[in-house]
Amino acid sequence: MKAAKGKGAVKKDAKESLKLVDDRKIGKRKAAVKPDKGSKRKAKKEKLAKKDPNKPKRPPSAFFVFLEEFRKTYKQDHPNVKAVSAVGKAGGEKWKSLSVAEKAPYEAKAAKKKSEYEKLMNAYNKKQESGADDGDEESDRSRSEINDEDEESGAEEEEEEEDDED
DNA sequence: TAACTGATTGTTTAG
DNA sequence: CTAAACAATCAGTTA
Numbered sequence: 001m002k003a004a005k006g007k008g009a010v011k012k013d014a015k016e017s018l019k020l021v022d023d024r025k026i027g028k029r030k031a032a033v034k035p036d037k038g039s040k041r042k043a044k045k046e047k048l049a050k051k052d053p054n055k056p057k058r059p060p061s062a063f064f065v066f067l068e069e070f071r072k073t074y075k076q077d078h079p080n081v082k083a084v085s086a087v088g089k090a091g092g093e094k095w096k097s098l099s100v101a102e103k104a105p106y107e108a109k110a111a112k113k114k115s116e117y118e119k120l121m122n123a124y125n126k127k128q129e130s131g132a133d134d135g136d137e138e139s140d141r142s143r144s145e146i147n148d149e150d151e152e153s154g155a156e157e158e159e160e161e162e163d164d165e166d
Numbered sequence: 167t168a169a170c171t172g173a174t175t176g177t178t179t180a181g
Numbered sequence: 182c183t184a185a186a187c188a189a190t191c192a193g194t195t196a
Binding site for chain 2: 059062083087092093095096
Binding site: 061071082084088 | 186187188189190191192193
């Protein structure tokens with residue numbers, strides 16, 4: 001019996017937090033605080049903001065990983081579609097439609113990316129502390145072995161989707 | 167010319 | 182904890 005799993009209670013809490021964000025509607029998550037479009041704090045490329053030479057870009061989340069594949073598929077079915085928003089919307093809906101088991105592989109990938117990201121952050125942090133100013137630091141290649149090709153053995157947790165909400 | 171925009175959700179970061 | 186920004190994408194739009 002797994003007892004109450006603690007999913008219900010915990011989930012509810014997490015949901016509340018998310019809901020809070022959802023409440024914002026997120027319709028332009030940035031304009032919410034900065035109605036001033038003058039602020040280009042959007043997702044513009046780091047071309048302009050390129051300040052840190054080793055600034056580690058955030059790894060794609062499970063959703064993005066799934067989206068990457070989804071985009072290809074979508075383009076195949078809709079080669080005429082020319083709008084990132086179209087894929088985004090379609091992907092979002094599909095994403096919600098995926099069951100935990102299907103999202104598992106994506107999440108797993110995202111988890112791994114996060115691991116690597118942490119390493120990058122370590123190096124990034126080090127630089128910041130060391131020499132913030134330019135300086136081309138050759139630095140030392142302390143970390144190089146970031147290759148873990150170990151695929152989980154089979155401990156896949158199949159959590160058949162559970163739709164017992166409510 | 168080139169940055170910014172939209173649209174999705176998830177993760178990350180800073181306060 | 183909370184709120185906000187940013188991650189990819191790609192054609193379209195604006196300064």
